[in-house]
Amino acid sequence: MRHQWSKEQANDWYQQHGWMCGFNYLPRTAVNWTDIWQAETFDATTIEQELGWAQAAGYTTLRINLPFIVWQHDRDGLIKRIDHFLGIAHKHHLRVMLTLMDDCAFSGDEPYLGPQKAPVPGKHNSQAAGSPGRDKVCDRDCWPEIERYIRDLVRTFRDDKRVLMWDLYNEPGNRGTFATGIEEVFYDEKLETFALELMENAFFWARDEDPAQPLTVGAWRIGLDPDQPVETFFGHPIDQAAFRLSDVISFHAYVGTAKMVRILRYVEQFDRPLMCTEWLARHVGSTFEEQLPLMHACNVVPYQWGLVRGKTQTFLPWPVYMQRRHDYAHLWFHDVFDEHGIPFRKAEMELVAQLSKVGQPALV
Numbered sequence: 001m002r003h004q005w006s007k008e009q010a011n012d013w014y015q016q017h018g019w020m021c022g023f024n025y026l027p028r029t030a031v032n033w034t035d036i037w038q039a040e041t042f043d044a045t046t047i048e049q050e051l052g053w054a055q056a057a058g059y060t061t062l063r064i065n066l067p068f069i070v071w072q073h074d075r076d077g078l079i080k081r082i083d084h085f086l087g088i089a090h091k092h093h094l095r096v097m098l099t100l101m102d103d104c105a106f107s108g109d110e111p112y113l114g115p116q117k118a119p120v121p122g123k124h125n126s127q128a129a130g131s132p133g134r135d136k137v138c139d140r141d142c143w144p145e146i147e148r149y150i151r152d153l154v155r156t157f158r159d160d161k162r163v164l165m166w167d168l169y170n171e172p173g174n175r176g177t178f179a180t181g182i183e184e185v186f187y188d189e190k191l192e193t194f195a196l197e198l199m200e201n202a203f204f205w206a207r208d209e210d211p212a213q214p215l216t217v218g219a220w221r222i223g224l225d226p227d228q229p230v231e232t233f234f235g236h237p238i239d240q241a242a243f244r245l246s247d248v249i250s251f252h253a254y255v256g257t258a259k260m261v262r263i264l265r266y267v268e269q270f271d272r273p274l275m276c277t278e279w280l281a282r283h284v285g286s287t288f289e290e291q292l293p294l295m296h297a298c299n300v301v302p303y304q305w306g307l308v309r310g311k312t313q314t315f316l317p318w319p320v321y322m323q324r325r326h327d328y329a330h331l332w333f334h335d336v337f338d339e340h341g342i343p344f345r346k347a348e349m350e351l352v353a354q355l356s357k358v359g360q361p362a363l364v
Contacts, residue, residue: 002210005247007271013214014248014273017164019296020095021356022061022303023054024278028310028339031127033065033102035116035311039074042081048088050308053341055092058353061164062089063097063277063303068132069111071149079156086162095164097277097303098157100150101202102170103137103195105130108177108185123178124316124333134175134187138194143201150205158211165213165248167277168202169195171220173238182322196238203245214247218277222252224284224320226259233266243270252278256285257294264298273301280304282331283321288348296355306334308341315344 005013027046030036036043054062064085070078082098089096106128107117120126132149136142150168157163172195175187199217206215219239222228234240234251243249249272253263260279267274276295279302280286288304295302309315315332316322332344343349 002207004207004245005214010214010247010272017095019299019355020061020301021059021292021352022063022097022301023059023307023336024303024305025050025062025064025307026310026312028308031116031119031311032107032129033067033131034069034111034113034129035127037067037070037078037081038113039077039081041116042084044084044088047085049341050337051088051092051094053337054094054307057336057343057349058356060093060356061095061097061301061303062307063099063167065099065102065131065170066153067111067129068101068136068146068149069113071152072145073113075152082153082157086157086160090162096162097165097167098153098163099167099170100131100153101146101168101172101198102131103134103174103191104128104171104176105134105187106176106178108179110135119311119313122316123180123313124318124322125312125314126178128312134191137198138188138190140194143198146198147201147205150202151209154206154209154211158209158213163213166206166211166215167218167250168206168215169199169217171252172196172199172217172242173236174220178319180319182319184319192236192238196241199238200241200245216246216248216250216275216277217242218250218252218275219243220252220278222255222263224255226256228259230262230266233263246272248273248275250275250277252276254279254281254284254286257287257290260286260291260294264294264300268298274299275301275303277303278305280306280334281317283317283333288345288351292351292355304334304336306336308337309335309339309344
């Protein structure tokens, strides 16, 4: 069994790749992760077009989630579609971070197969589906099949150079459900206890398959208070375990720039490569103009949320900001291109191109 990478191994791996600039990806035609990966709605034509826009802008990596329910139903088909997707990404010089589990089930529904519900007007990420789903996370009887899923995917792609790394679990223990465009409600607190244990198991299962790529889980519990004391950053046991177990440190930071500076100082203590696997929330002050140069200067690989405005409606703010700001409509919250490939702000994409030219190694 492979052990956690040493700091030296992790930093040597990063030196081989250099700084990258990335995004979290769902095509504009998909309302959630089930939608993109089912055979009936896998939209290679749109993916090809949009990743072409990303390459032209200067992006060099992306992060995408995989759905347990599609693997359960159509394992071989899912593997073929992942391979097809990796081929399109490679053609456009984009290295791929694959995310295996996710608790961000903001729709409130457990994952289901078949046609997905339409977007709810005025609601951010209204049909977001988890993987494997919160009910399964909280049911240990489901874990043997979740273990088979994790092992199968890691074993299948463990030597694939198109796969940059594995993010084992997106926002473990996230209990939020967007009840309306301006109201959030929460799943049972027990999710956090089960998610922590499942995450720790996932690291063991994935390492046991001996992947060539590094493993990570992103710390994500950072408050909205701009003056939050640094000693409370990522203080939840899930976040602390993620830091302790990851080969490469990753974290989410939808915060203003002054707080981002403090977060970057905090994560530098780990002496491992750093990736901000979710950021960009323009209404919060998480903006390209200030934070992309900051992360480049600090050698932090950024993955903003969203590429093309589409069915996820993540150009709309989270419910908490829809409540607070009546002028929300003049800004997009996430995303950088409209459905025609026109940037929300040309200056943002010019910055991506400018910074991506610095110290980029050749793709092999």
